Amino acid sequence: MRQDYTLIVFILGLAFLAAAVLPPLLRRVPLSLPMLYVAVGMLLPTLWADAPRADPLLRGELTERLSELAVIVALMGAGLKLDRPVGWKRWKLTWRLLGITMPLCILALVLGGWGLMGLTLGGAVILGAALAPTDPVLAASVQVGPPGEKDTSETRFALTSEAGLNDGLAFPFVNLAILLAGAGVTAGGLSGWLAVDVVWKVGAGVGMGWLAGRGLAWLIFRFTHPGNIIDGFVALAITLVTYGGTELVHGYGFIAVFVAALVFRAQERSHELHRTLHAFVDQIERLLMAGLLMFFGASITHGLFAALTWEGVVVALAFILVVRPGRGAARADRV
Helix, strand or coil, rough: CHHHHHHHHHHHHHHHHHHHHHHHHHCCCCCCCCHHHHHHHHHHHHEEEEEEEECCCCCHHHHHHHHHHHHHHCCCCHHCCCCCCCCCCCCCHHHHHHHHHHHHHHHHHHHHHHHCCCCCCHHHHHHHHCCCCCCCCHHHCCCCCCCCCCCCCHHHHHHHHHHHHHHHHHHHHHHHHHHHHHCCHHHHHHHHHHHHHHEEEEEEEHHHHHHHHHHHHHHHHHHHHHHHHHHHHHHHHHHHHHHHHHHCCCCCHHHHHHHHHHHHHCCCCCCHHHHHHHHHHHHHHHHHHHHCCCCHHHHHHHHCCCCCHHHHHHHHHHHHHHHHHHHHHHHCCCC
């Protein structure tokens, strides 16, 4: 047992070192750090015969919480690095991606899951809700740069801003899938879903995020000297306070964290603190990504995809190679 623990510590150390050293080297090759982590994770069980079994289904609670933490940290980082103020025209491509592209992607996955894979309607809806959003962790390499870099790429801006909101906006569809899988669709059930899971939870997410961002920015910039505090931990504090507070009032914490980051970023926009906070968040995000993706890769080797059918492969490839790029390109051409 002690030897296993020591080896795990050694492997994680190498992974964290790679997170610090490799990103600049990978910019010139068609590879990303997440791809390497998954590949290394898949290779580990073949080299380490006595490796602990990596199975997210057996460790569901731990997998869920670590993934949740990685996402909210990534959402804070995404919000902090957006220099462009929120606006209807300034964010027009983002609104189109969220309001048109994401629902169409969910619909395509529902049709594929229900019609080809043979899933129930509830199962097909949750498949669409889970896979349609852009992941803010894995999309980091194609997003805008740190605060103050003035990145003018519309594509990078759209990917960053969409990734910040679409995970939270997919939650109503997840809850709709649960409704469909449970009591079924009734007029009362749908009205309750619309009132609670769409209106209240989205509204609470936006409202709590705005309050947290404004309140914490007012506290930090007015009553402290940012250079005299442990700057990086401010970002983590904003993330956890916002997420926890929003979930306590039954709002969508993912939406709240991104909104809080945007609102905080809008205060003293040129202040160097924003770069410091983003740098700290980026480091935490890379560490979490390293562990989670290697665990995911190892779980693949241990049989995570054993139940995958050819219909599932067809739906996945069609979505990745046809549906999502086609919808995104169609929206970009109209900007």
